[in-house]
Amino acid sequence: MSSQAVTLADVAVEAGVHPSTVSRVLSRPQLIGEPTRTAVHAAIHKLVYTPNRAARQLAGGRVGAIGVLVPDITNPFFAHVVRSVQQGCRRNGLTMLLADTDQREADELSEARALAGSVDGFVVCSPVAATQQWLQVVGTAPLVFVNRRANGVASVALDQQAIIELGVTHLRAAGHRSIAVVRGPHSYWSSRERDRVVRRLPGLVTYGPVRPDFEAGIALATDLMRSNVTGVLAFNDVQALGIVAGYRAAGRSVPRDLSVVGSDDIADAAMSDPPLTTVAAPVQQLGDAAFDLLARLLAGAIERPEITLPVTLTVRASTLGRSSTSSTNSIATKGNHR
Amino acid sequence: MSSQAVTLADVAVEAGVHPSTVSRVLSRPQLIGEPTRTAVHAAIHKLVYTPNRAARQLAGGRVGAIGVLVPDITNPFFAHVVRSVQQGCRRNGLTMLLADTDQREADELSEARALAGSVDGFVVCSPVAATQQWLQVVGTAPLVFVNRRANGVASVALDQQAIIELGVTHLRAAGHRSIAVVRGPHSYWSSRERDRVVRRLPGLVTYGPVRPDFEAGIALATDLMRSNVTGVLAFNDVQALGIVAGYRAAGRSVPRDLSVVGSDDIADAAMSDPPLTTVAAPVQQLGDAAFDLLARLLAGAIERPEITLPVTLTVRASTLGRSSTSSTNSIATKGNHR
DNA sequence: CAGGTCGGTGCAAGCGCTTGCACGATGCCG
């Protein structure tokens, strides 16, 4: 296994102590006398000793690793979450095992099963499998859901109601009367949650479920063009950009022919043509909160908080009033993410 | 650790055989007789047995995991590479340990060191640390570099010369006479490689080194506006989009005031305003090739091929001839990645 | 039909580390 030559025993010899002493210096330093501790540390540095994770785990200690599952790492939304989780890991000397489930439910659980036993806990983004299944797979290992609330599971999610309300209110305020909300895949908690909100709001047209990707957005554009919808709240930014692209390809214009509101505020939203009005998600916070939650559970916390993060509306040029309002278009607004 | 209750020994009891037999069924099935094998498999399924990775590794077998290091996972270019590597992992029942080095050289090696001994091999994207250091850190573990060629290390990289030539030739053909090439960080192999190519090409202005991100692109725009440059080849798409944004923010227009060519052809390139002309990198192939290479090394191959992948020019609307040429703008061209 | 082969399985020795326990050496108390 690589250069893994130097073991704890080597360090022990070098420092002239028993292996167990070295082990203790590493795990519970306060148990060891000052002089010995120093000597051991010196030996560790001299030999460039790196503990063998497998052995450590096998002996019953912590693994020092967490598993992160995402439906699609190329989706910037998840990439950001992953990144801030990873930063948390680095700060705490943990390793991150990442699996991309490719949005397939079966893979989600099988990946988790493969990882269980190799990690101390899980952060799972937008899980689709049933909560029961998850609890069964992870057993007693701490589990944090991102972007899905579930009974008995710690989670950090976006305020889905606010997403719908901010988007719709903005469109209404701009004078739109025929407003569509695009539903996401029913397997997503966020999608189901939004459906619930939409149902309570009068006068909305719904489309979908439509996959939250660019291609699906393009396809959806065709349907939208055939309708009398003038304002649409997409399921996320990537899909929204697809709608825009679909319109552009058909010679139509956003926002002239259709006002589009996205959701997430990924970097592309500010760079697209036109810049996308969107309900901004605090991605960095999402990841940070998820890691914190997991870290706390790992440390022995027993509550399972269900954190809801607020969202904000970022108005750009993809929405336009039916009457005459002018639109904002500034790269300065981009500052709010990251 | 989690629900990890059922061990190989349990399976052995259930199947009425010796633990070692179960082990062999899993690792070298052909050694075991058909009837026994079936019985063991039945027991495995019945008990929902999942091998303990740590124990397996400790016992000297394969770890069944590879380490992947990227400078920035939120960069779509790397996200795609990671994703196709991950797909390779899934197909081969491997686990992927991912670390985001945040573009810091120190973190690169320390992450690698932490991972060494927990993985069978490494895929390292755009490494900045010296080859010597890398070889030392990974020891005898297989190592594959992505986007950097190095003596004695298997690698898969893009044809940097073609990137420069395609970009510059395109700009020249459009009638530009004052063309700038933006240099990337000197720590990048790709950047140094491009510098070498640029040096051989007459009449080019260089800028930078400039960080390959959006903000740096915006900042660079200011410099560009003060010059008489009319065409620029950015270090990558994200930076290019930054340049475009910088121009827009200053009330200037791309491509009217400046033709911009990016590099990578990330999804955003097709969605931006204006859609970005760019030298397209075969990201999927990059990841696939990297995984294949590593898999082959893992399987015992001894050659260390240095694969160079070809790039192609995707013309969109961010470049314009100084005379009168018309520009392309079609979402159809997006089809070439993924 | 005996001796040799060989496929199939059991056996046991670890891999590197953690940790409960035992034990020697201090230092304190009465």
Added chain:
DNA sequence: CGGCATCGTGCAAGCGCTTGCACCGACCTG
């Protein structure tokens, strides 16, 4: 000044798995 906490360290038993080796019976060959 002796006995007893107390602190610091050594000891050894595994954690769950792989693997070289030994072994046994069935098969093949002459």
